[in-house]
Amino acid sequence: MRSIRSRLTVTLAAVMIAVILGGAVIAALAIFPVLAERDRSQLETVVSRVTTSLEATGGASIQPGSLPDIAGSSLGVILLDDAEVLAAAGLPVEDVEVILATASETMTDVEGRYLTQMVDTSSLDLTFDTGTDRVAVTDAVLVVRTADREAIGILVITALSVTALVTTTILIIAAMIVVGRGLRPLTTIAARAERIADGDRTLRLPVDDTGDPEIARMARTINVAFDVQEDAENRVRAFVADASHELRTPLTSATGWIELYQRGGLTDPARLEEALGRVSTQLERMRTMTDELALLARTDAGRPLESARVDLSRIALDTVADARVLHPQRQITVHVNGEAWVLGDEPRLAQVVRNLVGNALQHTPDEATITVTVTSVAGRRVLRVSDTGHGIPATHLPHLFERFWRADPARSGAGSGLGLSIVQALVQAHGGSIGVTSVPGEGTTFEVSLPALATPDA
Known part of the structure; x- marks a missing residue:
């Protein structure tokens, strides 16, 4: 397989040869008619001059x-x-x-x-x-x-042929030089890319803004791709490390109780029942976490969700009703204005609302009010979950949707750290967006925006 340099050089040379030789052939074919016309014109001129001169004199x-x-x-x-x-x-x-x-x-x-x-x-x-x-x-x-017409034509054709040959040779050499210089940045880029592919992720492609702007743009774009890839790999490594750490804690706890039982340390029936309850709790925590990890993996892989008409207002009403039963001491209100239809997976959208409401219940004091609102704005269905809790510091807001992130790392047992990550992944899988605003001392509002869908009767 020929290199791009060879292909470019051969292509340019072929084009130049075709143009030069084509011009030479055309000139060669035209020379004899031109000479014949010259002779006819000369004879016509002589005849006219002779007759005119004799008539005049x-x-x-x-x-x-x-x-x-x-x-x-x-x-x-x-x-x-x-x-x-x-x-x-x-x-x-x-x-x-x-x-x-x-x-x-x-x-x-x-x-x-x-x-x-x-x-x-x-x-x-x-x-x-x-x-x-x-x-x-x-x-x-x-x-x-x-009789000199043929000699002149041969002389002209010979001169054209020699000129075409010399010009073509010069242009081919010039094309090789120009193409070589033009592709030199690509050679450097390829060598650097090979080093990066071999494992040196600290390198980036050279960007020469004084040279070819297209090559510079390509190098800059590839560097961005390398940066994105490196960031993705770092995030995957961090995710695996965090998942291992989160799973290790309940696994270690359950294993400890089992080993204690195997060594005969749980002879008391009451103590044994307590131990089995602890093991069951840790196993349930692991099951929940693995389910959440599997859900995130499916959304990351772009697997399609169910697509059906879903009333977001009904989901909000049902979620608040369930929360009031589980937390009768909390003040939870809901405001909807008729039906709010969207296209999506109803169980997953219900999970979004439950996670947001559960997050508000978990991280606000008992006296705080939680309000769920569903509205329609400019062809979108907007779900807001607001609370009057202590608020979130501005430095924490950019990290809220990161997986396994907690404002207080010491509270490793308070949830899996995946709730808001799952919410964001599910919302984005439905073509929506999620944002958060918070004022310390006043409260926090999570806002989910989804594409609106016409009502079934429309």
Whole structure:
């Protein structure tokens, strides 16, 4: 497989060769018609000049010694008196008869060597001085030599071919240099990327803003991708470490009670029953945590949720009703304004509302009020869970949705640290968003926004 440098060089060279050779071929094909047209134009000009001059001067007498001067270096002249040759100049003697055999008053090609035309001078008072007498010239055959046409064409084609070959060679070398220099940043980037792929995650691709902007943009984009990948890997490692730590605590506790029983330390039935209750509690905690981890894994993998019409207002009413039964001493209110339909997975949306309400119950004092509100705003269904508790410090707000994060690390037994992470994952899986605002000493509000859906009757 050829490299991109080879492909670019070959492509550029092929294009340049095609253009140059195409131009050379066109020029070569055009040279002969151009030369032929030149000869015809020259003969037409000579014929016109001769007839016009004789008509203007009222005739002329040609001396024998002046005929070669009239013919010049490119013309031939034959003077006739009733088809008898009076004089000829500018032509080989042996060709005169061949020319006269085909000469006529129209332009005639003679064996590809001459272009001739006979001019009737009988009425133009043209005479030829033989030295002893003046003889009237009845016809003059004007001849343009065309034998040099082929030589000139070959010379031009040769010059074009040599020029095309030299130019193509120079351009190919220039293309190799230009492509090599242009791809040099990519070579550097590839070498650096290989080192990163081999495990050196501290490196990043060089970004040269003074060079090709597209290459610089590509390097910058890849660096961002590396940063995102490194951040994701760090988050995965931290997540695994946190999950291991969280699972280790109940596992250690349950294992301790079992080992105590195996060593015979739980002979008292009451003590044994207490131990089994502790083990059951820790196992339930582990089961809950593994279920939550599995749910987060499914949402991270983008697995589709159920899609059905769900009334968010009904979920809010049911959740508050259940919370009042479990916490009769707490003041929990709910405000809805009719139905609020969304498209989603009803059990998961109910879990969102339960987690937010449960989070408010867990982290606020008994005298705090909790309010659940469902409204419709600009084509969205908005769920707000507010409390009048102590509020959350501003430094803690950016970390609330991080997995296993707790404001007080010492309280490792207070929940799994996954509740708000699950809420965020489920809301985003439904195409929604979640935010939080809090004022210390006044309270906290979590706001969930979901795409609205028309009512079933609409």
